[in-house]
Amino acid sequence: MTRAFRKIPVARPVLDEREAEAARRVILSGWVTQGPEVAVFEKDFAGFTGAPYACAVSNCTTALHLALRAVGVGPGHEVITVSHSFIATANAIRYCDAVPVFVDIEADGFNIDPDLIEAAITPATKAILCVHQLGMPCDLKRILAIAARHGLPVIEDAACATGSEILFDGKWEKIGKPHGDIACFSFHPRKVVTTGDGGMLTTANPEYDAKFRLWRQHSMSVSDTVRHGSRDVVFEAYPELGYNYRMTDMQAAVGREQLARLSEIIAQRRALAAGYRHRLEGVSGLCLPKEPAWARSNWQSYCVKLPARSDQPAVMQALLDRGVSTRRGIMNAHLEPAYSDGASSRIASGMERSVAAQEHAIILPLYAQMDDADLDYVADTLKDILSAGG
Numbered sequence: 001m002t003r004a005f006r007k008i009p010v011a012r013p014v015l016d017e018r019e020a021e022a023a024r025r026v027i028l029s030g031w032v033t034q035g036p037e038v039a040v041f042e043k044d045f046a047g048f049t050g051a052p053y054a055c056a057v058s059n060c061t062t063a064l065h066l067a068l069r070a071v072g073v074g075p076g077h078e079v080i081t082v083s084h085s086f087i088a089t090a091n092a093i094r095y096c097d098a099v100p101v102f103v104d105i106e107a108d109g110f111n112i113d114p115d116l117i118e119a120a121i122t123p124a125t126k127a128i129l130c131v132h133q134l135g136m137p138c139d140l141k142r143i144l145a146i147a148a149r150h151g152l153p154v155i156e157d158a159a160c161a162t163g164s165e166i167l168f169d170g171k172w173e174k175i176g177k178p179h180g181d182i183a184c185f186s187f188h189p190r191k192v193v194t195t196g197d198g199g200m201l202t203t204a205n206p207e208y209d210a211k212f213r214l215w216r217q218h219s220m221s222v223s224d225t226v227r228h229g230s231r232d233v234v235f236e237a238y239p240e241l242g243y244n245y246r247m248t249d250m251q252a253a254v255g256r257e258q259l260a261r262l263s264e265i266i267a268q269r270r271a272l273a274a275g276y277r278h279r280l281e282g283v284s285g286l287c288l289p290k291e292p293a294w295a296r297s298n299w300q301s302y303c304v305k306l307p308a309r310s311d312q313p314a315v316m317q318a319l320l321d322r323g324v325s326t327r328r329g330i331m332n333a334h335l336e337p338a339y340s341d342g343a344s345s346r347i348a349s350g351m352e353r354s355v356a357a358q359e360h361a362i363i364l365p366l367y368a369q370m371d372d373a374d375l376d377y378v379a380d381t382l383k384d385i386l387s388a389g390g
């Protein structure tokens, strides 16, 4: 090797003086949680996605909880989703004392297979929770048609999909417009936009939005901003059970900076993904992620399926030994001990593709600061390991 030992992480947030200055400005303002910065970040995000309403919360898991509750998911209900997702997707359904009903993913991707949804519907089904896994839009057109036939609301787990786009009625639209009833986003550092932790709900339904705003702050009838601006003494009431799912103003200020540079970050990520495809196309048995003609991914992750003969942990270790960090692909909730009792979820189709994806997929490094030499190094190292029988 000509190169000194490199260390290539799997992901890296894009954060610099702009975000640091934004957080500093808020700290010195004296208003540090769910105040003016949060309100402006919500406006910015609504403008960015084209959503009529956007409500900021503490993370995407709490966003999913509020979304499910808003559409009426409660004890005894079922929600159709995938097992093949970060565990928060299924956990949020259980927070509502409802049952996640798992169907398998598509043959050539990591998103829900719409063909399996209809057979999973029962009289207890209350909603469909679809995931735009790794930033790749799922087949919303088909999912929404099925939901409409059965009168079911659709919630989009768009945790990874800030800035991803879908071709809808001949126009490119941002995920989160929303196309379903509610979309939920994450701003964890592993996603494309980060505020440390953070989440957002978008909807076109003003009643849902009003509920999110009530519930995120303990269902307090008078918000802090209203009380602060009032000339009269105001007492609040608590009409129903609420939560503390607030976003801080430091987070919101950082989020505004992230959003302002998002188009540039996504252009870089799309170029990097194209760079991987160019370098890895034709490697025997290696399956590269496909972008349908109607989707534009933000490439939150670049996830490849190793050849069937490959030993996933061994390949990952060999890459790490040569300085390349990877992660296994998406996990399956139904295989985790937290779901092993058989009563807390229901499996409504074969799970072969989900299981195979967990066993064979690995996530390659992709972050905006990568250059061509990094891409070459990762691709060449992976090719080397696979051709040596890995």
Ligand SMILES: *Cc1c(COP(=O)(O)O)cnc(C)c1O
Residues within 6 Å of the ligand: 059, 060, 061, 062, 085, 086, 088, 089, 131, 133, 157, 159, 160, 185, 186, 187, 188, 198, 199
């Ligand atoms: C990251 C992620 C979540 C959870 O987001 P948090 O902001 O960490 O709560 C939920 N669903 C999916 C698909 C995710 O990738």
